[in-house]
Amino acid sequence: MTVSKNITPELQKLLLLKMLRIRVIEEELARLYSEQEMRCPVHFCIGQEATAVAICSALSSNDTVMSNHRSHGHYLAQGGDLKRMVAELYGKATGCASGKGGSMHVLDLSASFMGSTSIVAGTIPVGVGIGFYNKLQNKKSISVVFLGDAATEEGLFYESLNFAALHKLPVLFICENNLYSVYSPLSVRQPQNRKIYELANAMGAKSSRVDGNDVEEVYFAALEAVDAIRAGHGPYLLETMTYRWLEHCGPNFDNNIGYRDEKEFLEWKKKDPVKKMSAKLIENNIISKEFMEIERNRILEETQEAVKFAKESPFPDKSELTTNVYAK
Ligand SMILES: Cc1ncc(C[n+]2csc(CCOP(=O)(O)OP(=O)(O)O)c2C)c(N)n1
Numbered sequence: 001m002t003v004s005k006n007i008t009p010e011l012q013k014l015l016l017l018k019m020l021r022i023r024v025i026e027e028e029l030a031r032l033y034s035e036q037e038m039r040c041p042v043h044f045c046i047g048q049e050a051t052a053v054a055i056c057s058a059l060s061s062n063d064t065v066m067s068n069h070r071s072h073g074h075y076l077a078q079g080g081d082l083k084r085m086v087a088e089l090y091g092k093a094t095g096c097a098s099g100k101g102g103s104m105h106v107l108d109l110s111a112s113f114m115g116s117t118s119i120v121a122g123t124i125p126v127g128v129g130i131g132f133y134n135k136l137q138n139k140k141s142i143s144v145v146f147l148g149d150a151a152t153e154e155g156l157f158y159e160s161l162n163f164a165a166l167h168k169l170p171v172l173f174i175c176e177n178n179l180y181s182v183y184s185p186l187s188v189r190q191p192q193n194r195k196i197y198e199l200a201n202a203m204g205a206k207s208s209r210v211d212g213n214d215v216e217e218v219y220f221a222a223l224e225a226v227d228a229i230r231a232g233h234g235p236y237l238l239e240t241m242t243y244r245w246l247e248h249c250g251p252n253f254d255n256n257i258g259y260r261d262e263k264e265f266l267e268w269k270k271k272d273p274v275k276k277m278s279a280k281l282i283e284n285n286i287i288s289k290e291f292m293e294i295e296r297n298r299i300l301e302e303t304q305e306a307v308k309f310a311k312e313s314p315f316p317d318k319s320e321l322t323t324n325v326y327a328k
């Protein structure tokens with residue numbers, strides 16, 4: 001079925017605001033990172049906000065999301081609690097993983113955000129497991145799993161996709177292809193001309209590829225995918241082409257170290273998903289330039305409140321050291 005590509009100005013504005021919120025929150029966290037009070041590694045998604053926002057906006061409230069090490073955008077787009085996320089980054093007891101997980105282990109079950117892990121491809125089988133549960137229970141819910149391009153080089157990806165295709169599970173795989181795994185471009189990791197999304201076809205799943213920096217394009221593609229999955233066609237893999245702006249891990253820019261060149265970075269910066277959408281909405285008189293500034297300041301205040309909450313929260317008590325952990 002082809003979904004309608006009509007979109008209301010209200011929804012366009014909402015998509016923009018959700019992207020702007022992730023951008024401003026992450027920019028502020030990146031600024032504060034050098035204070036060294038956040039003691040966990042942090043993988044920022046600045047430049048990649050459109051995919052998270054578009055996908056989560058196309059879901060129903062009972063659909064679930066699993067994420068990876070680059071988790072903040074997915075968590076926030078799915079409605080995860082900001083204060084608890086920031087407190088987690090600061091290692092505090094009020095954090096969403098009680099201060100024991102850090103940036104790569106955020107979760108908010110009340111928002112159907114089931115978790116994230118640092119192990120590349122590690123959450124893929126978990127998401128498939130949720131899909132299997134949904135199918136066995138005759139639930140209509142879809143299990144969404146966000147993964148990076150490097151996760152498609154892991155055995156877990158193939159085993160999980162195979163199992164999901166075999167059982168026609170309601171799982172939506174989102175591969176955010178930002179062209180790199182840490183410092184390694186796709187050209188040294190996968191055969192030339194391979195299209196990642198086509199791998200899924202070979203495994204018996206539907207798939208497609210879109211411009212991951214165009215929030216509306218990703219949104220419409222997500223609606224199609226969700227429609228196909230709910231109609232019982234089994235899993236779907238959507239590949240979204242995008243680019244991370246900052247270093248792989250941390251708050252700095254690292255184009256100077258030689259694994260990618262400034263020219264490529266600047267080309268992608270021109271495709272800034274937030275700028276692209278705001279320019280379109282300003283041109284169509286849906287928002288004003290002032291609107292962006294007002295919203296930016298509002299989100300900054302919200303972030304600063306969350307940081308204050310995190311800083312004022314206590315660290316977990318020593319007696320908590322061995323609770324909720326695997327190894328004792
Ligand atoms: C199983 C495993 N292998 C290697 C690593 C080290 N590692 C952490 S992130 C990363 C790159 C992941 O790249 P991708 O999946 O494309 O996501 P991106 O960082 O580009 O968003 C690697 C190799 C890991 N955490 N887990």
Ligand SMILES: [Mg+2]
Pocket residue numbers: 148149150176177178179180181182
């Ligand atoms: Mg990548």
